[in-house]
Amino acid sequence: MKLLYWLDEWTQLPHAEQQKQVPFTGGDLLGDVYVKYHIIDASKPLLFTFSPAGTNYQEHDLTDDFSPWAYKLAKKQDVNIIAFQHLGISNWFRHRNLLFFIEQLAPLIGGFKERLGYGLSRGGFAVGAFANLLKLDKVLLFHPVSTKNKEKAPWDDRSSTDIAQKFDWAGDYHDVDLGQAKGYIIYDPTNRIDRAHAKRYSQLTHLRVFGMGHSVHATYLNKFGFYKDVAVDFIRHQQVDIAQFRQQTKTLRFKEDYYRRLNKANKGSAHRLALLSTAHNILIDEKAEHLQEQKEAVDVQPLIDIAIKHQEAHPKDAIKLLEVAQQLSPDDPLIEHKLKQLK
Structure with a gap:
Protein backbone atom coordinates (compact mmCIF):
# COMPACT_ATOMS: atom_id res chain seq x y z
CA MET A 1 0.00 0.00 0.00
CA LYS A 2 2.43 2.57 -1.31
CA LEU A 3 0.13 5.54 -0.74
CA LEU A 4 -0.12 4.95 3.03
CA TYR A 5 3.65 4.77 3.51
CA TRP A 6 4.24 7.79 1.29
CA LEU A 7 1.58 9.94 2.97
CA ASP A 8 2.87 9.07 6.42
CA GLU A 9 6.21 10.69 5.56
CA TRP A 10 4.97 13.37 3.16
CA THR A 11 2.45 14.91 5.57
CA GLN A 12 5.23 15.59 8.09
CA LEU A 13 7.15 17.81 5.67
CA PRO A 14 6.86 21.61 5.26
CA HIS A 15 4.77 22.62 2.25
CA ALA A 16 7.81 23.66 0.21
CA GLU A 17 9.38 20.24 0.73
CA GLN A 18 6.10 18.49 -0.04
CA GLN A 19 5.93 20.19 -3.42
CA LYS A 20 9.29 18.76 -4.42
CA GLN A 21 7.83 15.24 -4.20
CA VAL A 22 4.68 15.69 -6.23
CA PRO A 23 2.90 14.68 -8.33
CA PHE A 24 2.69 11.27 -6.72
CA THR A 25 0.65 8.78 -8.76
CA GLY A 26 0.00 5.09 -8.36
CA GLY A 27 -2.50 2.33 -7.76
CA ASP A 28 -3.14 -0.62 -5.46
CA LEU A 29 -5.43 -3.64 -5.44
CA LEU A 30 -7.50 -3.86 -2.26
CA GLY A 31 -9.20 -7.23 -2.48
CA ASP A 32 -11.95 -6.69 -5.05
CA VAL A 33 -11.46 -2.92 -5.32
CA TYR A 34 -8.77 -1.03 -7.23
CA VAL A 35 -7.63 2.37 -5.95
CA LYS A 36 -5.77 4.90 -8.08
CA TYR A 37 -4.43 8.17 -6.73
CA HIS A 38 -2.85 11.39 -7.95
CA ILE A 39 -1.56 13.75 -5.25
CA ILE A 40 -0.42 17.22 -6.31
CA ASP A 41 -0.74 19.74 -3.48
CA ALA A 42 -1.99 19.62 0.14
CA SER A 43 -3.28 23.17 -0.25
CA LYS A 44 -5.84 21.94 -2.81
CA PRO A 45 -8.93 19.81 -2.16
CA LEU A 46 -8.68 16.03 -1.93
CA LEU A 47 -11.51 14.30 -3.77
CA PHE A 48 -12.68 10.75 -3.10
CA THR A 49 -14.74 8.97 -5.75
CA PHE A 50 -16.38 5.54 -5.70
CA SER A 51 -17.63 3.89 -8.88
CA PRO A 52 -21.34 3.28 -9.55
CA ALA A 53 -22.85 0.03 -10.78
CA GLY A 54 -22.86 -0.73 -14.48
CA THR A 55 -19.31 -1.99 -15.00
CA ASN A 56 -17.78 -5.44 -14.77
CA TYR A 57 -14.06 -4.72 -14.68
CA GLN A 58 -11.84 -7.60 -13.64
CA GLU A 59 -8.30 -7.71 -12.32
CA HIS A 60 -6.90 -8.43 -15.80
CA ASP A 61 -8.30 -5.05 -16.95
CA LEU A 62 -6.02 -3.15 -14.57
CA THR A 63 -3.32 -1.92 -16.92
CA ASP A 64 -1.09 1.08 -16.21
CA ASP A 65 -3.44 3.22 -18.28
CA PHE A 66 -6.61 2.10 -16.51
CA SER A 67 -8.58 4.94 -14.92
CA PRO A 68 -11.31 4.39 -12.33
CA TRP A 69 -14.65 6.15 -12.64
CA ALA A 70 -14.27 9.99 -12.48
CA TYR A 71 -10.47 9.79 -12.12
CA LYS A 72 -9.67 11.64 -15.36
CA LEU A 73 -12.37 14.22 -14.69
CA ALA A 74 -10.86 15.03 -11.31
CA LYS A 75 -7.32 15.33 -12.70
CA LYS A 76 -8.55 17.90 -15.22
CA GLN A 77 -9.92 20.02 -12.38
CA ASP A 78 -6.45 20.21 -10.81
CA VAL A 79 -7.32 18.60 -7.47
CA ASN A 80 -5.92 15.67 -5.54
CA ILE A 81 -7.83 12.47 -6.31
CA ILE A 82 -8.17 9.05 -4.68
CA ALA A 83 -10.55 6.99 -6.85
CA PHE A 84 -11.96 3.58 -5.92
CA GLN A 85 -13.15 1.25 -8.69
CA HIS A 86 -15.06 -1.92 -7.77
CA LEU A 87 -14.28 -5.12 -9.67
CA GLY A 88 -17.00 -7.52 -10.71
CA ILE A 89 -20.73 -6.83 -10.93
CA SER A 90 -22.02 -7.46 -7.42
CA ASN A 91 -19.62 -5.41 -5.32
CA TRP A 92 -20.62 -3.04 -2.51
CA PHE A 93 -17.19 -1.95 -1.25
CA ARG A 94 -17.36 -4.38 1.69
CA HIS A 95 -14.02 -6.19 1.29
CA ARG A 96 -11.98 -6.21 4.49
CA ASN A 97 -8.81 -5.12 2.66
CA LEU A 98 -10.59 -2.00 1.46
CA LEU A 99 -11.99 -1.19 4.90
CA PHE A 100 -8.56 -1.63 6.47
CA PHE A 101 -6.97 0.64 3.85
CA ILE A 102 -9.50 3.44 4.43
CA GLU A 103 -9.13 3.12 8.21
CA GLN A 104 -5.35 3.51 7.83
CA LEU A 105 -5.74 6.34 5.33
CA ALA A 106 -8.13 8.46 7.40
CA PRO A 107 -5.61 9.84 9.94
CA LEU A 108 -3.16 10.76 7.15
CA ILE A 109 -5.34 13.21 5.20
CA GLY A 110 -6.12 15.87 7.80
CA GLY A 111 -3.59 18.25 6.28
CA PHE A 112 -5.40 18.67 2.98
CA LYS A 113 -7.27 21.92 2.41
CA GLU A 114 -10.66 20.24 2.07
CA ARG A 115 -11.91 16.67 1.70
CA LEU A 116 -14.64 16.02 -0.87
CA GLY A 117 -16.72 12.99 -1.88
CA TYR A 118 -18.52 12.28 -5.16
CA GLY A 119 -20.55 9.22 -6.13
CA LEU A 120 -23.57 7.89 -8.00
CA SER A 121 -25.92 5.16 -6.73
CA ARG A 122 -23.66 2.41 -5.34
CA GLY A 123 -20.76 4.84 -5.33
CA GLY A 124 -22.94 7.31 -3.44
CA PHE A 125 -23.53 4.63 -0.81
CA ALA A 126 -19.77 4.29 -0.30
CA VAL A 127 -19.24 8.04 -0.02
CA GLY A 128 -21.98 8.23 2.60
CA ALA A 129 -20.77 5.17 4.49
CA PHE A 130 -17.14 6.38 4.75
CA ALA A 131 -17.79 10.14 5.03
CA ASN A 132 -17.47 10.34 8.79
CA LEU A 133 -14.40 8.09 8.89
CA LEU A 134 -12.66 10.21 6.24
CA LYS A 135 -13.95 13.45 7.81
CA LEU A 136 -15.30 14.64 4.49
CA ASP A 137 -16.27 18.31 4.40
CA LYS A 138 -18.58 18.26 1.37
CA VAL A 139 -20.20 15.61 -0.81
CA LEU A 140 -22.06 15.40 -4.10
CA LEU A 141 -24.34 12.37 -4.44
CA PHE A 142 -26.57 11.33 -7.33
CA HIS A 143 -29.45 9.02 -6.30
CA PRO A 144 -27.34 7.25 -3.67
CA VAL A 145 -28.28 4.04 -1.89
CA SER A 146 -28.08 4.59 1.86
CA THR A 147 -27.83 0.91 2.86
CA LYS A 148 -28.84 -2.58 1.78
CA ASN A 149 -29.73 -3.53 5.34
CA LYS A 150 -33.30 -4.83 4.95
CA GLU A 151 -34.29 -3.82 8.46
CA LYS A 152 -33.29 -0.20 7.85
CA ALA A 153 -34.53 -0.04 4.25
CA PRO A 154 -37.35 -2.62 3.95
CA TRP A 155 -38.87 -0.65 1.06
CA ASP A 156 -35.83 -1.24 -1.19
CA ASP A 157 -37.20 -4.30 -2.95
CA ARG A 158 -34.99 -4.10 -6.03
CA SER A 159 -33.31 -7.31 -7.16
CA SER A 160 -29.95 -5.77 -6.27
CA THR A 161 -30.99 -5.84 -2.61
CA ASP A 162 -31.40 -9.62 -2.55
CA ILE A 163 -28.11 -10.10 -4.41
CA ALA A 164 -26.34 -7.80 -1.94
CA GLN A 165 -27.37 -9.87 1.08
CA LYS A 166 -24.24 -12.01 0.72
CA PHE A 167 -22.38 -9.07 2.29
CA ASP A 168 -22.39 -7.95 5.91
CA TRP A 169 -25.02 -5.25 6.41
CA ALA A 170 -24.72 -5.02 10.16
CA GLY A 171 -20.99 -4.45 10.67
CA ASP A 172 -18.86 -1.35 10.21
CA TYR A 173 -19.60 1.17 7.44
CA HIS A 174 -22.81 -0.51 6.27
CA ASP A 175 -25.04 2.57 6.54
CA VAL A 176 -25.00 6.28 5.78
CA ASP A 177 -22.77 8.12 8.28
CA LEU A 178 -22.03 11.62 7.03
CA GLY A 179 -20.50 13.02 10.18
CA GLN A 180 -20.22 16.80 9.69
CA ALA A 181 -20.27 16.68 5.89
CA LYS A 182 -22.50 19.07 4.00
CA GLY A 183 -23.35 19.11 0.31
CA TYR A 184 -25.91 17.97 -2.21
CA ILE A 185 -28.06 14.97 -3.04
CA ILE A 186 -29.68 14.81 -6.49
CA TYR A 187 -32.47 12.36 -7.26
CA ASP A 188 -35.80 11.78 -8.97
CA PRO A 189 -38.66 12.19 -6.44
CA THR A 190 -40.98 10.11 -8.63
CA ASN A 191 -38.80 7.05 -7.93
CA ARG A 192 -40.18 5.83 -4.58
CA ILE A 193 -37.06 3.89 -3.61
CA ASP A 194 -34.64 6.70 -4.43
CA ARG A 195 -36.92 9.14 -2.63
CA ALA A 196 -36.91 6.96 0.49
CA HIS A 197 -33.12 6.62 0.43
CA ALA A 198 -32.77 10.38 -0.05
CA LYS A 199 -34.78 11.07 3.12
CA ARG A 200 -32.02 9.37 5.07
CA TYR A 201 -29.59 12.09 3.92
CA SER A 202 -31.47 14.84 5.73
CA GLN A 203 -28.47 17.11 6.36
CA LEU A 204 -27.74 17.55 2.64
CA THR A 205 -29.34 20.03 0.25
CA HIS A 206 -31.90 18.11 -1.81
CA LEU A 207 -32.04 18.86 -5.55
CA ARG A 208 -34.86 17.06 -7.36
CA VAL A 209 -34.95 16.20 -11.05
CA PHE A 210 -38.28 14.81 -12.26
CA GLY A 211 -37.82 12.00 -14.78
CA MET A 212 -34.11 11.47 -14.11
CA GLY A 213 -34.72 7.91 -12.91
CA HIS A 214 -31.99 5.76 -11.39
CA SER A 215 -28.71 4.84 -13.10
CA VAL A 216 -30.32 3.36 -16.22
CA HIS A 217 -30.61 6.88 -17.62
CA ALA A 218 -27.00 7.80 -16.92
CA THR A 219 -25.75 7.24 -20.46
CA TYR A 220 -28.54 9.34 -21.93
CA LEU A 221 -28.08 12.18 -19.44
CA ASN A 222 -24.33 12.09 -20.00
CA LYS A 223 -24.92 12.97 -23.67
CA PHE A 224 -26.16 16.33 -22.45
CA GLY A 225 -23.19 16.70 -20.08
CA PHE A 226 -25.60 16.65 -17.13
CA TYR A 227 -23.49 14.74 -14.61
CA LYS A 228 -20.22 16.23 -15.79
CA ASP A 229 -21.34 19.86 -15.59
CA VAL A 230 -22.63 19.49 -12.04
CA ALA A 231 -19.58 17.50 -10.93
CA VAL A 232 -17.13 20.02 -12.40
CA ASP A 233 -18.95 22.86 -10.64
CA PHE A 234 -18.72 20.97 -7.34
CA ILE A 235 -15.08 19.92 -7.71
CA ARG A 236 -13.86 23.36 -8.79
CA HIS A 237 -15.84 25.47 -6.34
CA GLN A 238 -16.84 22.93 -3.66
CA GLN A 239 -20.44 23.94 -4.22
CA VAL A 240 -23.19 23.73 -6.81
CA ASP A 241 -24.75 26.85 -8.32
CA ILE A 242 -28.34 25.92 -7.48
CA ALA A 243 -29.94 28.55 -9.71
CA GLN A 244 -27.87 27.41 -12.68
CA PHE A 245 -28.57 23.77 -11.84
CA ARG A 246 -32.33 24.33 -11.86
CA GLN A 247 -32.13 26.18 -15.14
CA GLN A 248 -30.05 23.36 -16.63
CA THR A 249 -32.48 20.67 -15.52
CA LYS A 250 -35.46 22.68 -16.75
CA THR A 251 -33.82 23.10 -20.15
CA LEU A 252 -32.98 19.40 -20.26
CA ARG A 253 -36.49 18.30 -19.36
CA PHE A 254 -38.07 20.66 -21.89
CA LYS A 255 -36.17 19.09 -24.77
CA GLU A 256 -38.73 17.53 -27.09
CA ASP A 257 -37.13 14.10 -27.15
CA TYR A 258 -36.38 13.85 -23.41
CA TYR A 259 -39.27 11.59 -22.43
CA ARG A 260 -39.44 9.92 -25.82
CA ARG A 261 -35.89 8.65 -25.45
CA LEU A 262 -36.30 7.72 -21.81
CA ASN A 263 -39.46 5.78 -22.62
CA LYS A 264 -37.61 3.95 -25.38
CA ALA A 265 -34.72 3.12 -23.06
CA ASN A 266 -37.14 1.69 -20.50
CA LYS A 267 -39.70 0.01 -22.74
CA GLY A 268 -39.08 -3.32 -21.04
CA SER A 269 -39.97 -2.06 -17.57
CA ALA A 270 -43.59 -1.23 -16.76
CA HIS A 271 -42.46 0.15 -13.41
CA ARG A 272 -40.04 2.67 -14.93
CA LEU A 273 -42.51 3.63 -17.64
CA ALA A 274 -45.07 4.39 -14.94
CA LEU A 275 -42.55 6.59 -13.12
CA LEU A 276 -41.74 8.44 -16.34
CA SER A 277 -45.44 8.94 -17.04
CA THR A 278 -45.90 10.45 -13.60
CA ALA A 279 -42.95 12.78 -14.10
CA HIS A 280 -44.13 13.74 -17.58
CA ASN A 281 -47.62 14.62 -16.37
CA ILE A 282 -46.19 16.77 -13.60
CA LEU A 283 -44.12 18.60 -16.18
CA ILE A 284 -46.95 19.40 -18.62
CA ASP A 285 -48.37 22.29 -16.61
CA GLU A 286 -44.88 23.50 -15.70
CA LYS A 287 -43.84 23.55 -19.36
CA ALA A 288 -46.96 25.43 -20.43
CA GLU A 289 -46.34 28.01 -17.72
CA HIS A 290 -42.67 28.27 -18.72
CA LEU A 291 -43.54 28.84 -22.39
CA GLN A 292 -46.03 31.53 -21.46
CA GLU A 293 -43.42 33.24 -19.31
CA GLN A 294 -40.97 33.10 -22.20
CA LYS A 295 -43.49 34.66 -24.58
CA GLU A 296 -44.23 37.44 -22.14
CA ALA A 297 -40.53 38.09 -21.67
CA VAL A 298 -39.69 38.34 -25.39
Whole structure:
Protein backbone atom coordinates (compact mmCIF):
# COMPACT_ATOMS: atom_id res chain seq x y z
CA MET A 1 0.00 0.00 0.00
CA LYS A 2 2.43 2.57 -1.31
CA LEU A 3 0.13 5.54 -0.74
CA LEU A 4 -0.12 4.95 3.03
CA TYR A 5 3.65 4.77 3.51
CA TRP A 6 4.24 7.79 1.29
CA LEU A 7 1.58 9.94 2.97
CA ASP A 8 2.87 9.07 6.42
CA GLU A 9 6.21 10.69 5.56
CA TRP A 10 4.97 13.37 3.16
CA THR A 11 2.45 14.91 5.57
CA GLN A 12 5.23 15.59 8.09
CA LEU A 13 7.15 17.81 5.67
CA PRO A 14 6.86 21.61 5.26
CA HIS A 15 4.77 22.62 2.25
CA ALA A 16 7.81 23.66 0.21
CA GLU A 17 9.38 20.24 0.73
CA GLN A 18 6.10 18.49 -0.04
CA GLN A 19 5.93 20.19 -3.42
CA LYS A 20 9.29 18.76 -4.42
CA GLN A 21 7.83 15.24 -4.20
CA VAL A 22 4.68 15.69 -6.23
CA PRO A 23 2.90 14.68 -8.33
CA PHE A 24 2.69 11.27 -6.72
CA THR A 25 0.65 8.78 -8.76
CA GLY A 26 0.00 5.09 -8.36
CA GLY A 27 -2.50 2.33 -7.76
CA ASP A 28 -3.14 -0.62 -5.46
CA LEU A 29 -5.43 -3.64 -5.44
CA LEU A 30 -7.50 -3.86 -2.26
CA GLY A 31 -9.20 -7.23 -2.48
CA ASP A 32 -11.95 -6.69 -5.05
CA VAL A 33 -11.46 -2.92 -5.32
CA TYR A 34 -8.77 -1.03 -7.23
CA VAL A 35 -7.63 2.37 -5.95
CA LYS A 36 -5.77 4.90 -8.08
CA TYR A 37 -4.43 8.17 -6.73
CA HIS A 38 -2.85 11.39 -7.95
CA ILE A 39 -1.56 13.75 -5.25
CA ILE A 40 -0.42 17.22 -6.31
CA ASP A 41 -0.74 19.74 -3.48
CA ALA A 42 -1.99 19.62 0.14
CA SER A 43 -3.28 23.17 -0.25
CA LYS A 44 -5.84 21.94 -2.81
CA PRO A 45 -8.93 19.81 -2.16
CA LEU A 46 -8.68 16.03 -1.93
CA LEU A 47 -11.51 14.30 -3.77
CA PHE A 48 -12.68 10.75 -3.10
CA THR A 49 -14.74 8.97 -5.75
CA PHE A 50 -16.38 5.54 -5.70
CA SER A 51 -17.63 3.89 -8.88
CA PRO A 52 -21.34 3.28 -9.55
CA ALA A 53 -22.85 0.03 -10.78
CA GLY A 54 -22.86 -0.73 -14.48
CA THR A 55 -19.31 -1.99 -15.00
CA ASN A 56 -17.78 -5.44 -14.77
CA TYR A 57 -14.06 -4.72 -14.68
CA GLN A 58 -11.84 -7.60 -13.64
CA GLU A 59 -8.30 -7.71 -12.32
CA HIS A 60 -6.90 -8.43 -15.80
CA ASP A 61 -8.30 -5.05 -16.95
CA LEU A 62 -6.02 -3.15 -14.57
CA THR A 63 -3.32 -1.92 -16.92
CA ASP A 64 -1.09 1.08 -16.21
CA ASP A 65 -3.44 3.22 -18.28
CA PHE A 66 -6.61 2.10 -16.51
CA SER A 67 -8.58 4.94 -14.92
CA PRO A 68 -11.31 4.39 -12.33
CA TRP A 69 -14.65 6.15 -12.64
CA ALA A 70 -14.27 9.99 -12.48
CA TYR A 71 -10.47 9.79 -12.12
CA LYS A 72 -9.67 11.64 -15.36
CA LEU A 73 -12.37 14.22 -14.69
CA ALA A 74 -10.86 15.03 -11.31
CA LYS A 75 -7.32 15.33 -12.70
CA LYS A 76 -8.55 17.90 -15.22
CA GLN A 77 -9.92 20.02 -12.38
CA ASP A 78 -6.45 20.21 -10.81
CA VAL A 79 -7.32 18.60 -7.47
CA ASN A 80 -5.92 15.67 -5.54
CA ILE A 81 -7.83 12.47 -6.31
CA ILE A 82 -8.17 9.05 -4.68
CA ALA A 83 -10.55 6.99 -6.85
CA PHE A 84 -11.96 3.58 -5.92
CA GLN A 85 -13.15 1.25 -8.69
CA HIS A 86 -15.06 -1.92 -7.77
CA LEU A 87 -14.28 -5.12 -9.67
CA GLY A 88 -17.00 -7.52 -10.71
CA ILE A 89 -20.73 -6.83 -10.93
CA SER A 90 -22.02 -7.46 -7.42
CA ASN A 91 -19.62 -5.41 -5.32
CA TRP A 92 -20.62 -3.04 -2.51
CA PHE A 93 -17.19 -1.95 -1.25
CA ARG A 94 -17.36 -4.38 1.69
CA HIS A 95 -14.02 -6.19 1.29
CA ARG A 96 -11.98 -6.21 4.49
CA ASN A 97 -8.81 -5.12 2.66
CA LEU A 98 -10.59 -2.00 1.46
CA LEU A 99 -11.99 -1.19 4.90
CA PHE A 100 -8.56 -1.63 6.47
CA PHE A 101 -6.97 0.64 3.85
CA ILE A 102 -9.50 3.44 4.43
CA GLU A 103 -9.13 3.12 8.21
CA GLN A 104 -5.35 3.51 7.83
CA LEU A 105 -5.74 6.34 5.33
CA ALA A 106 -8.13 8.46 7.40
CA PRO A 107 -5.61 9.84 9.94
CA LEU A 108 -3.16 10.76 7.15
CA ILE A 109 -5.34 13.21 5.20
CA GLY A 110 -6.12 15.87 7.80
CA GLY A 111 -3.59 18.25 6.28
CA PHE A 112 -5.40 18.67 2.98
CA LYS A 113 -7.27 21.92 2.41
CA GLU A 114 -10.66 20.24 2.07
CA ARG A 115 -11.91 16.67 1.70
CA LEU A 116 -14.64 16.02 -0.87
CA GLY A 117 -16.72 12.99 -1.88
CA TYR A 118 -18.52 12.28 -5.16
CA GLY A 119 -20.55 9.22 -6.13
CA LEU A 120 -23.57 7.89 -8.00
CA SER A 121 -25.92 5.16 -6.73
CA ARG A 122 -23.66 2.41 -5.34
CA GLY A 123 -20.76 4.84 -5.33
CA GLY A 124 -22.94 7.31 -3.44
CA PHE A 125 -23.53 4.63 -0.81
CA ALA A 126 -19.77 4.29 -0.30
CA VAL A 127 -19.24 8.04 -0.02
CA GLY A 128 -21.98 8.23 2.60
CA ALA A 129 -20.77 5.17 4.49
CA PHE A 130 -17.14 6.38 4.75
CA ALA A 131 -17.79 10.14 5.03
CA ASN A 132 -17.47 10.34 8.79
CA LEU A 133 -14.40 8.09 8.89
CA LEU A 134 -12.66 10.21 6.24
CA LYS A 135 -13.95 13.45 7.81
CA LEU A 136 -15.30 14.64 4.49
CA ASP A 137 -16.27 18.31 4.40
CA LYS A 138 -18.58 18.26 1.37
CA VAL A 139 -20.20 15.61 -0.81
CA LEU A 140 -22.06 15.40 -4.10
CA LEU A 141 -24.34 12.37 -4.44
CA PHE A 142 -26.57 11.33 -7.33
CA HIS A 143 -29.45 9.02 -6.30
CA PRO A 144 -27.34 7.25 -3.67
CA VAL A 145 -28.28 4.04 -1.89
CA SER A 146 -28.08 4.59 1.86
CA THR A 147 -27.83 0.91 2.86
CA LYS A 148 -28.84 -2.58 1.78
CA ASN A 149 -29.73 -3.53 5.34
CA LYS A 150 -33.30 -4.83 4.95
CA GLU A 151 -34.29 -3.82 8.46
CA LYS A 152 -33.29 -0.20 7.85
CA ALA A 153 -34.53 -0.04 4.25
CA PRO A 154 -37.35 -2.62 3.95
CA TRP A 155 -38.87 -0.65 1.06
CA ASP A 156 -35.83 -1.24 -1.19
CA ASP A 157 -37.20 -4.30 -2.95
CA ARG A 158 -34.99 -4.10 -6.03
CA SER A 159 -33.31 -7.31 -7.16
CA SER A 160 -29.95 -5.77 -6.27
CA THR A 161 -30.99 -5.84 -2.61
CA ASP A 162 -31.40 -9.62 -2.55
CA ILE A 163 -28.11 -10.10 -4.41
CA ALA A 164 -26.34 -7.80 -1.94
CA GLN A 165 -27.37 -9.87 1.08
CA LYS A 166 -24.24 -12.01 0.72
CA PHE A 167 -22.38 -9.07 2.29
CA ASP A 168 -22.39 -7.95 5.91
CA TRP A 169 -25.02 -5.25 6.41
CA ALA A 170 -24.72 -5.02 10.16
CA GLY A 171 -20.99 -4.45 10.67
CA ASP A 172 -18.86 -1.35 10.21
CA TYR A 173 -19.60 1.17 7.44
CA HIS A 174 -22.81 -0.51 6.27
CA ASP A 175 -25.04 2.57 6.54
CA VAL A 176 -25.00 6.28 5.78
CA ASP A 177 -22.77 8.12 8.28
CA LEU A 178 -22.03 11.62 7.03
CA GLY A 179 -20.50 13.02 10.18
CA GLN A 180 -20.22 16.80 9.69
CA ALA A 181 -20.27 16.68 5.89
CA LYS A 182 -22.50 19.07 4.00
CA GLY A 183 -23.35 19.11 0.31
CA TYR A 184 -25.91 17.97 -2.21
CA ILE A 185 -28.06 14.97 -3.04
CA ILE A 186 -29.68 14.81 -6.49
CA TYR A 187 -32.47 12.36 -7.26
CA ASP A 188 -35.80 11.78 -8.97
CA PRO A 189 -38.66 12.19 -6.44
CA THR A 190 -40.98 10.11 -8.63
CA ASN A 191 -38.80 7.05 -7.93
CA ARG A 192 -40.18 5.83 -4.58
CA ILE A 193 -37.06 3.89 -3.61
CA ASP A 194 -34.64 6.70 -4.43
CA ARG A 195 -36.92 9.14 -2.63
CA ALA A 196 -36.91 6.96 0.49
CA HIS A 197 -33.12 6.62 0.43
CA ALA A 198 -32.77 10.38 -0.05
CA LYS A 199 -34.78 11.07 3.12
CA ARG A 200 -32.02 9.37 5.07
CA TYR A 201 -29.59 12.09 3.92
CA SER A 202 -31.47 14.84 5.73
CA GLN A 203 -28.47 17.11 6.36
CA LEU A 204 -27.74 17.55 2.64
CA THR A 205 -29.34 20.03 0.25
CA HIS A 206 -31.90 18.11 -1.81
CA LEU A 207 -32.04 18.86 -5.55
CA ARG A 208 -34.86 17.06 -7.36
CA VAL A 209 -34.95 16.20 -11.05
CA PHE A 210 -38.28 14.81 -12.26
CA GLY A 211 -37.82 12.00 -14.78
CA MET A 212 -34.11 11.47 -14.11
CA GLY A 213 -34.72 7.91 -12.91
CA HIS A 214 -31.99 5.76 -11.39
CA SER A 215 -28.71 4.84 -13.10
CA VAL A 216 -30.32 3.36 -16.22
CA HIS A 217 -30.61 6.88 -17.62
CA ALA A 218 -27.00 7.80 -16.92
CA THR A 219 -25.75 7.24 -20.46
CA TYR A 220 -28.54 9.34 -21.93
CA LEU A 221 -28.08 12.18 -19.44
CA ASN A 222 -24.33 12.09 -20.00
CA LYS A 223 -24.92 12.97 -23.67
CA PHE A 224 -26.16 16.33 -22.45
CA GLY A 225 -23.19 16.70 -20.08
CA PHE A 226 -25.60 16.65 -17.13
CA TYR A 227 -23.49 14.74 -14.61
CA LYS A 228 -20.22 16.23 -15.79
CA ASP A 229 -21.34 19.86 -15.59
CA VAL A 230 -22.63 19.49 -12.04
CA ALA A 231 -19.58 17.50 -10.93
CA VAL A 232 -17.13 20.02 -12.40
CA ASP A 233 -18.95 22.86 -10.64
CA PHE A 234 -18.72 20.97 -7.34
CA ILE A 235 -15.08 19.92 -7.71
CA ARG A 236 -13.86 23.36 -8.79
CA HIS A 237 -15.84 25.47 -6.34
CA GLN A 238 -16.84 22.93 -3.66
CA GLN A 239 -20.44 23.94 -4.22
CA VAL A 240 -23.19 23.73 -6.81
CA ASP A 241 -24.75 26.85 -8.32
CA ILE A 242 -28.34 25.92 -7.48
CA ALA A 243 -29.94 28.55 -9.71
CA GLN A 244 -27.87 27.41 -12.68
CA PHE A 245 -28.57 23.77 -11.84
CA ARG A 246 -32.33 24.33 -11.86
CA GLN A 247 -32.13 26.18 -15.14
CA GLN A 248 -30.05 23.36 -16.63
CA THR A 249 -32.48 20.67 -15.52
CA LYS A 250 -35.46 22.68 -16.75
CA THR A 251 -33.82 23.10 -20.15
CA LEU A 252 -32.98 19.40 -20.26
CA ARG A 253 -36.49 18.30 -19.36
CA PHE A 254 -38.07 20.66 -21.89
CA LYS A 255 -36.17 19.09 -24.77
CA GLU A 256 -38.73 17.53 -27.09
CA ASP A 257 -37.13 14.10 -27.15
CA TYR A 258 -36.38 13.85 -23.41
CA TYR A 259 -39.27 11.59 -22.43
CA ARG A 260 -39.44 9.92 -25.82
CA ARG A 261 -35.89 8.65 -25.45
CA LEU A 262 -36.30 7.72 -21.81
CA ASN A 263 -39.46 5.78 -22.62
CA LYS A 264 -37.61 3.95 -25.38
CA ALA A 265 -34.72 3.12 -23.06
CA ASN A 266 -37.14 1.69 -20.50
CA LYS A 267 -39.70 0.01 -22.74
CA GLY A 268 -39.08 -3.32 -21.04
CA SER A 269 -39.97 -2.06 -17.57
CA ALA A 270 -43.59 -1.23 -16.76
CA HIS A 271 -42.46 0.15 -13.41
CA ARG A 272 -40.04 2.67 -14.93
CA LEU A 273 -42.51 3.63 -17.64
CA ALA A 274 -45.07 4.39 -14.94
CA LEU A 275 -42.55 6.59 -13.12
CA LEU A 276 -41.74 8.44 -16.34
CA SER A 277 -45.44 8.94 -17.04
CA THR A 278 -45.90 10.45 -13.60
CA ALA A 279 -42.95 12.78 -14.10
CA HIS A 280 -44.13 13.74 -17.58
CA ASN A 281 -47.62 14.62 -16.37
CA ILE A 282 -46.19 16.77 -13.60
CA LEU A 283 -44.12 18.60 -16.18
CA ILE A 284 -46.95 19.40 -18.62
CA ASP A 285 -48.37 22.29 -16.61
CA GLU A 286 -44.88 23.50 -15.70
CA LYS A 287 -43.84 23.55 -19.36
CA ALA A 288 -46.96 25.43 -20.43
CA GLU A 289 -46.34 28.01 -17.72
CA HIS A 290 -42.67 28.27 -18.72
CA LEU A 291 -43.54 28.84 -22.39
CA GLN A 292 -46.03 31.53 -21.46
CA GLU A 293 -43.42 33.24 -19.31
CA GLN A 294 -40.97 33.10 -22.20
CA LYS A 295 -43.49 34.66 -24.58
CA GLU A 296 -44.23 37.44 -22.14
CA ALA A 297 -40.53 38.09 -21.67
CA VAL A 298 -39.69 38.34 -25.39
CA ASP A 299 -39.34 41.86 -26.74
CA VAL A 300 -40.68 41.75 -30.32
CA GLN A 301 -40.40 45.48 -30.93
CA PRO A 302 -37.05 45.24 -32.79
CA LEU A 303 -38.67 42.82 -35.28
CA ILE A 304 -41.57 45.21 -35.79
CA ASP A 305 -39.23 48.18 -36.29
CA ILE A 306 -37.17 46.35 -38.94
CA ALA A 307 -40.31 45.17 -40.74
CA ILE A 308 -41.73 48.71 -40.89
CA LYS A 309 -38.40 50.15 -42.01
CA HIS A 310 -38.14 47.74 -44.97
CA GLN A 311 -41.81 47.19 -45.78
CA GLU A 312 -41.75 49.24 -48.99
CA ALA A 313 -38.50 47.87 -50.44
CA HIS A 314 -38.97 44.28 -49.21
CA PRO A 315 -42.63 43.68 -48.37
CA LYS A 316 -42.37 39.88 -48.41
CA ASP A 317 -39.49 39.90 -45.95
CA ALA A 318 -41.38 42.36 -43.77
CA ILE A 319 -44.36 40.01 -43.68
CA LYS A 320 -42.16 37.08 -42.65
CA LEU A 321 -40.64 39.12 -39.83
CA LEU A 322 -44.06 40.20 -38.63
CA GLU A 323 -45.33 36.62 -38.73
CA VAL A 324 -42.42 35.53 -36.52
CA ALA A 325 -43.18 38.43 -34.17
CA GLN A 326 -46.83 37.35 -34.07
CA GLN A 327 -45.86 33.82 -33.07
CA LEU A 328 -43.85 35.24 -30.19
CA SER A 329 -46.54 37.75 -29.21
CA PRO A 330 -49.89 36.58 -30.67
CA ASP A 331 -52.00 39.23 -28.91
CA ASP A 332 -50.09 42.30 -30.10
CA PRO A 333 -52.62 44.53 -31.99
CA LEU A 334 -49.91 46.48 -33.82
CA ILE A 335 -48.52 43.33 -35.43
CA GLU A 336 -51.97 42.24 -36.55
CA HIS A 337 -52.66 45.68 -38.00
CA LYS A 338 -49.39 45.85 -39.97
CA LEU A 339 -49.91 42.33 -41.36
CA LYS A 340 -53.37 43.29 -42.64
CA GLN A 341 -51.89 46.38 -44.32
CA LEU A 342 -49.10 44.47 -46.06
CA LYS A 343 -51.22 41.54 -47.13
